[in-house]
Amino acid sequence: MMAPLVRDSALVWLASGVVGVSFGAIAVAGGLPLWVPVAMSLVVYAGSAQFSAVGLLLAGGGPLAAAATGLILNTRTAAFSLAVADVLGPGRLARLAGAHLVTDETVAFTLAQPDPARRRAAFWVNGLGLFAAWNTGVLAGALAGTALGDTATYGLDAAFPAVLVALVLPALRTDRSVRRSALLGAALALAVTPAVPAGVPVLLALAGLVVHGRKGGAA
């Protein structure tokens, strides 16, 4: 059971690690001390929120805007934590530690598994590996600074949406009602993206659930 989980997770880890490198490099090249990206990655551990917070700090957007934007971006993790709550395990420590590992990639990877035992293993294998890869990458990037160049050259920005496509495709194929909700939600999110702050479009996508019919109903 473990070998395929590790094999499929490995590319998620690798891609995250390289994005982590670019995060560390951007933060340090922009003038922040090394400990800022490193500490932030350990305790916040949420890529998009970290990029936006550091971007705002470097652009002089102010600490309030930096914290607020990051928090708006991370509200979705509340919904994700509800979706994976039953796979963390029964112990208090497992739940407290597991909560910190709730990310887009790990949740998508977990929910793509067919049964509860595999979902639990997938969450911990993918989550712990991703935490290690992300933080190692950030430290390496912060140490390397500007030596790396633009990661867009390697097409890494296309890898992340593709990871999510591969992971949600089974759910979209089998459940017509979920598919309709997701398509409507994505259309809404894209439509409002130019007009609203980062993080808000994805939250508005939840409005797509209005077309989600009851299971077994006339969906």
Next chain:
Amino acid sequence: MTSTTATVAVILVLAAGTYAFRLVGPALHGRVALPARVQELLAAGAVVLLVALLATGALTEGGGFAGWARPAGVLVGGVLAWRGAPFPVVVLAAAGSAALLRAMGVA
């Protein structure tokens, strides 16, 4: 440049707030019996959020269009995934196509 105190405050507020969001699920689990319909909507909601993330991530950057190379790469990955290609193939093909298009001068 923002002061060190303010930077520490940003990191701590962001960390505490994010962890609080992440704790919602584990904290409620087993204490509140959610109706079947709510559980159904939560599972669907996670997929809706992920699809919105991938759509905005594939097509937009900083509130505007991300250029053609990225969505083209994601599309290549998506078609391969649809045809049942293994996960690593999907991801490498997406990144490789975007990188190739950029090397050819497509933004």
